[in-house]
Amino acid sequence: MSFGIVPIFGDDGVNQKKFYITTPIYYPNRPPHIGSAYTTVVADILTRYYESLGYDVFFLTGTDEHGMKLYKEAKSAGISPKEYVNRMVPFFKRAWSALNIRYHRFIRTTDPDHEETVKRIVMKVYDRGDIYRGTYRGLYCVECERYYTAKDLVDGKLCPIHLKPVEYLEMEVYYFRLSKYRDQLMDLYINNKRFVLPEERKQYLIRKIEDEGLKDVAITRPKWYLSWGIECPWDQDHVLYVWVDALLNYVSGLGYVSNKENFEKFWPPDIQLIGKDILWFHAVIWPALLMSAGFELPQTIFAHGFLTVDGKKISKSLGTDIDPIDLVRKYGADTVRYYLARAIPFGEDGDFSEKDLVRYHNDELANEIGNLVYRVLTLAERYFDNKVPESTGLSPIDEETLSEVQKRLNEYHDYMRNLQIHHAVMRVVMIAQTINAYLNRTEPWSCWKKGDKETTARIIRNALDWIYILAATMYPFTPETATKISQQLGLNSIPKLSEVRLTGNLSPGHHLGKKQILFRKIS
Ligand SMILES: [Zn+2]
DSSP states (O other): OOOOOOOOOOOOTTTTTTTEEOOBBTTTTSSOOOHHHHHHHHOOOOHHHHTTTTTTTEEEEEEEOOOHHHHHHHHHHSSSSHHHHHHHHHHHHHHHHTOOOOOOOOTHHHHTHHHHHHHHHHHHHTTTTOOEEEEEEEEETTTTTTEEOGGGTTTBBBTTOOOBBBBBEEEEEEEOOGGGGGGHHHHHHHHHHTTSHHHHHHHHHHHHHHHHHOEEEEEEEEETOOOOOOOTTEEEEEEHHHHHHTTTTTHTTTTTTTTTHHHHHSSSOOOEEEEGGGGIIIIIIIIHHHHHHHHOSEEEEEEEEOEEEETTEETTEEEEEEEHHHEEEEEEEEHHHHHHHHSSTTTTTTOOOHHHHHIIIIIIIIIIIIOOOOOOHHHHHHHHHHBBOOOOOOOOOHHHHHHHHHHHHHHHHHHTTTTOHHHHHHHHHHHHHHHHHHHHHHHHHHHHTTTOHHHHHHHHHHHHHHHHHHHHHTTTTTTHHHHHHHHTTTOOOOOTTTTTOOSSSSSOOBBBBOOOOOOOOOO
C-alpha cells in the first residue's frame, strides 16, 4: 500500500520544525493490551524520529475517563468512578514506561484543565448557534457510547463492534449541527490529500456521507441517565457526551487553558493516530467541531487497522489480551518495539504472533545487526588497538556500498515521512545487510593476513562509519540498542539523524568503547 509522497510534515512556513502527535486516549476499564501498545509504540517511534531530525515534538497520550461504561465498571467494583480510574491509570503508565515510551503529557479527562477547556470550547460552539435542544430516540451501545441505526446492527440487535445487544433509549439532549458542515467536510476530504490516511479509509467516509447524508449528533446526556461526565456549561441538568469530551483532549493536552504558549507553538496536530473503529469520530465529528469553534484543523488523521493475536480477536475471554509488560519482561522492550514496527503493515490489519517475534529477534536483530557490530568491533580491537583507523580514498566496492547505504537511508526517510513504518524499519535491516555483504566481499581478515594494512584500515573505517548510521536509524525503533551501539562506538550520545554523513562520521584515532553482545538468540 502506498500513500503517495507526502511533504515533510510541518515544513511549510510558520510552524517549521514542530511536530505534534497524538494517540487516542484509552478507556481505563482494563489494563492496556498489545493493541493499544502498538499505537502508542508507533507514536513514540515517530516522536523519536522527528526529535532526532531536530524538530520540537509534543507527544500526547492519556486516558478517557468519563462515560457510562466506566461508571458501570466502577459501580460493579463498589467504588466511585474517580477512585476506579485512579486505580487503573498506573497500569497504562507502567506499560508505556516498560516499552520505553516517552510522552510529553499523559492527559486524563478528569484533569481540571481539561474540564475547563472542554467547557470553553463547547461554549464557543454554542455561541456560534451550532447547538440546539431535541429528543433522542434510538438504539444505543453502552460499550461504544454511541447510537446505531437498525441497519448497522448484527442480526438486527447486536452492536457490530461488541456483538452485545443494544438498548433502546429516549431522552432530551442537545444536538450539534453536524449536518451544517457536510460540504466543508466533503471539500476537506477531496482537496486535502493527507487529511485522512490511508486513502481507502477516506473513500469509505466519502461514500458513507454520500449514501447516508450527515445527521446532527447528540452531544449531551441528561444527568438522570448519566452523571459521570463534564457538566454542560449552559444547562446544569446535562453532562457532555463522552466522545465530545474525549476528542477535546487534543486541545487541552497542549495546555489550552494552562500553557497558552505551548498550545500556540504546537497546534494543530501533525499526525493523529487512531484505530479504524474510531474513524467517524475523528475524521467527521472532530473536524466539524473544530470548524465550528474556529480552530485550525489537524494535518493528518491516520487510521491503522485492527490487530489480532494468532489470528484471533483481542479479548479477555479468548486469552488474547496480551499484557505488554509480560512481553517486555520476556524479550526486552527493543525486541517488542522492533517486532511491532516490523511485522505489522502500518495502516492495515495485522496479526501478532510470538513465534514471529522470536524469528525476527533471532534472524534480524541478533544475526544481522548484533553480529555485525560485534564482528567489526572485534576486528578494530584486534588490528587497530580499538581505535578508528586512519585511511584515505575509496575503492570501487566502497563506492558501490556507499551508494547502496545512501539509497537505503533515503528510502528510510521517505517511508518514515509517509508513515510506512514497516518499510522504514526494514531499511535499517537492509543497511546492516549491506555492511555485512561488504565485509564478506572485501574480507578485511584476509587483507590483514596478506599484510595489507592500508586496505584493512579502509574497510574497518567504512564499516564503523556505517554502523554509526545504523545506530542513528535504529534509535526511533530500538532506543536501548542504539544507546548500546553508540557506547560501543565510544560516543557520549546517540548520533542524530540530522547529523549523520555517509563518510567521516568518526574521526581517525577516535577511541572505540567496549564491545558487548547486543542480542542473545532465543531458542
Ligand atoms: Zn459497541
